[in-house]
Amino acid sequence: MGAAPSIEVTAFTHRGLLREHNEDSITIAGWVSDVAMSGLRRSRHELAAPLLCAVADGMGGHAAGEIASRYAIKRLAAEPFAAAEASAVAAALAAVNAELYQTMRSDRSLAGMGTTVTVALLDEESGT
Secondary structure, three states: OOOOOEEEEEEOOOOOOOOOOOOEEEEEOOEEEOOOOOOOEEEEEEOOOOEEEEEEEEOOOOOOHHHHHHHHHHHHHOOOOOOOOHHHHHHHHHHHHHHHHHHHHHOHHHOOOOEEEEEEEEOOOOOO
């Protein structure tokens, strides 16, 4: 049996042209960043175990978008995905969503916060 296939991942976030602060958060294989990046981050990963890559972008114009995106990414990065299955990603995102709603209910200053999330969960079988 040969070595597991590997993949090179490149990441970059930027605050954009309209915001004064960054509302992006990103994770690659447990590494997490919630600051605007000064350059590209490249890393190579074997796909012997599930590889999580995700980016969240706080919804501009909504309260606390950066808090929602940071929470979503940190929570997903801590999730122990056993396999690259869409149902596992969907369940994790549903849990994150419920937790963010609960946070908003308990802290009125966060009312209306939101984020978009894009997730890729890869493994040796998925290949891409």
